[in-house]
Amino acid sequence: MEVGENLKALFNPRSIAIVGASANSSQIGGRPLKYLLDHHYQGLIYPVNPKYDQIAGLTCYPNICSIEDEVDLAMIALPKQLVLETLQECVTKGVRSVIIFSSGFAEVDEEGRELQDRIASMAKKHGIRVLGPNCLGMFNVDKGIYGTFSVIIQEKSPRKSNIGFVSQSGAFGSHVFALAMEKHIGFSYFVATGNECDVDAADCVAFLAQDESTDVIACYIEGAKDGEKLINAFRLAAERKKPVIIMKVGKTEVGMKAALSHTASLAGSDSAFDTVFKQNGVYRAETIEEFLDAAYACSISTFPKGDRIGIITVSGGVGIMLADQLSEQSLSVPETPKDVQDKLRSILPFAGVNNPIDTTAQVANHPALLEQFIDTVLHSNSYDSLLVFLAYSGLVPNIFENQMDIIEKMAKKYKDDPIVTITLTNEASRSSSMDRGMLLFEDPSRAVKAIKALDDFRKFYSRTKPGERQVEKKELAIPAHLSILTEYESKKLFKQYQLPITNERLAITVDEAVAYANEIGYPIVLKGMSPQIVHKTDRGLVQLNLKNETEVREKFDFITRQIAQTKDAEFHGILVQEMLDKDSFEMYIGSKKDPTFGQIVVVGMGGIYIEVLNDTVIRKAPVTVEEAERMLEELRGYRLLKGYRGKPPRDLKALCKAISQFSYLITDYHDTIQEADLNPVMVLEEGEGVIIADGLISLKQTLSGEGDKLEYVN
């Protein structure tokens, strides 16, 4: 995913034109000019407005084309009626990028949408990058570029940091931005993408992933037009180990949309987003507080080496609470090694020396104690990060200054081990701690969440390289005229993707059936094949455990009649299938199509249980064997697969391989396959493999050729 020169020009312009510029800084066209001047933007500024000759001492141009030099970015602050023609002028001038503040487009009505589409197609045709319309704009804090009409920066200038912030909503974005400013958290970039007629959140994430001044990406989204593009952006960030923290809203709305299809309960759209985040190491925050805390923690801290957390606390109670909450987040709070306990006791005889380590309030009176405690604990190499709870000392300047000195010193000494300070602060102590680059929270639970976020990223980045696909893409002959393939047809395709299926043959006549039954060996299963009858069992088309030729002849006849008596059902033969009698565990592997991300693979406990217990896990396809393993681990019934109460462990390796192979099949043929499932997959004992007993593929109904019309017959 290349970040083009024109997108770079949007974020880092060497020259900026403001179309609709005004000398009045209370107007939308006046603010960006004032901000650029106030923040000493070093590039060239060209105000454009035919009404003026000069604005703020700068030459004002009647139109874009009358500017002699190149223009990297044009900000359009004009009524919506004039936007399209101004964009056309920008194209003529060769302007690289444009920010459109104007509103009244797709967010308003169909007519607005139409105009926006025209902007989008003009942008696409000419390669000019367009941010907006209906957007708050873009901040480049380092260069003092505030391409915005927002008043958020009127009072004070933002801090610069390594957090890049993308928001699809201007209002959400500026709320978070203002909140961050209150907390002295800075940014490298802030961009509000508005209606996203061209530049979207994925473009911005991709840019920030490749931007040298950005290490952390915070992103607020409501949806994505192009799921694949978003995933690619996440991958770019992951490759560079730049944490992406996301806030995604629209759960219920998306849920409603997903409920339109009967598959909604398995793979609704928000759950698809959720799994895409998970698969790509994106941390999903649930609240604004968590969103900002995680971004802030990642921006300051290194990632810990492991999940062992040490606690040093002035309060035994908070120590216990922290231990509880860390455990609940699946982080470990290991006991203090014996020798370390002794050492701590020698420093302070009445301290609680087993993690959580209780220094009591003595550290307030004797600052040196804090240093000795931290030094001793981290020196032991038994902990990967440290939480230091100091109660309210952040409100007592003379104590806290010393403590900050110590923590800073220790952070330098143990720079691989994150130290999180927890104390109440006032404006002065907060500002001072931020200047020192300390990781500090006022509330213990928020510190736990932040550590959890850091640990999630550690785990994701320490994953071994994803495995290779298990099976090459195969050329499949898919019968295009059908909408649903029979079990027999479906399994022929599964087999080509090296999925192990039951031993079976298709019989058209009863004599064939008898011959095949003898070949496969009794007991045998007969299944009637008719593409119109999806639920075979309901129509009595599945006859199990037939023991001899007489039974085969009798049931063959019965199934044939059943199909003949079903309206519009075609007879596609009768499948003669081996009867599985080995001890096995039934699983389900299936697919759903997500409107944003395409093929989703669903794994759950099989047979009828999938409908009753709904114990399923989803991933965006394809998945590697390793990812399939993580899927199984998430199932509530996972322990059943591992063996319990005398039941043997199942062949998880073969199951994971099957999940991965299946996921590649649906990915390779995403254009053709609407849905597919393997149900049940019989998982045999460890080392014995899996067998697919039944399965189905439904095909996407497409028009066979251009110009064809669907004819509706009522």
Added chain:
Amino acid sequence: MSIKDVAAIVGVGDVELINGRVAGGNSVLQIQAEAAKKALEDAGISKSEVDGIFVAGTWGVPGPGQLPALTLAAYLGIEPKYTDSTQIGGSSFEAHVGHAAAAIKAGLCEVALIVYGSTQLSDRSRNLNPRPAELVQQWDSIWGLPAPVGGYAMAAMRHRHQYGTKPEQLAEIAVATRKWAALNEAAMMREFITIEDVLNSPKICDPIHLLDCCLVTDGAGAVVITSKERAKSCRKKPIHLLGHGESHTHWILNDMPDLTVTPAYHSGKRAFEMAGVTHKEIDVVEIYDSFTITVLLTLESLGFCKPGEGGDFVSNQHTAPGGDFPMNTNGGGLSYAHPGMYGIFLIIEAVRQLRGECGIRQVNDAKIALINGTGGTLSSAATCILGRD
């Protein structure tokens, strides 16, 4: 006695065009029926109430007289008490508005329906050939003057000679009009053009370039006018006829009293006098734009600027969106549609602007509109000044 403020336009309707053509190969009768139905629905008036009918067009059953009013009224199932087939070219419908108001005032009818339709593009019936050199046409047809563009080209040449008006200035009108079309989903030509594009487009008849000319499209439109009293119970707010004037001064260009002054001079003067408004009070203007020169001459003739100053008046995209003089806000005959007699669309767009129905191209707070139709070879003009409550 005046027809000021006695009648109001209460319904307008038109038909969708795809690349300038009516959908499905519908006939000229079908599309007029569709436009009439939409206009009546827009008004909230049933067809049975229509008692006055106004028809003009270039279509008709071949044979003596063609009789479009008879054909159309019979097709629509209307037996009017009052009928008017005034045919003075593209301005006919602005004339009809005044005639309808007069008939309503005289009590001759109460609900008047003005209808127009053309399938000239689908029929490929339009060309540049001069009319047969018969009757008075003998004075210009025999010299090969293409019709009607040749007459307009001569007027443009005269204006250039007399006042130094530049082709660039005429092109300003085409460029500005196209910007309005870009904002109108229904317009046929919506890609932006530049003055260079106009000047570089092929010359059709010196000094008129291709992009100085109106489009050739199909189209149909209808307008419902009724008494002030009846208008009160219509579906939408009435648009009142405040002033009206009509005139024709010649047919062939040879007879035009002054090649730089159109009959809008007379019709405009009477309309302004009747309405009692000044030029400054007009919020939006819809001017017949068969050619860019038509607009320039009309603006001067109506008194929006002095004779000879039209070129300066339209310069710097004065009439474009965002300019001070919103004109031809649907994209005009130059860029929206032109089925041969464009005048009905001037009324429809003005009414929609005054109602505030124009979405993105809406002129802010438009209260008073002026429309001016032109017909023949700058031969006829009719002006209406419309206003909302």
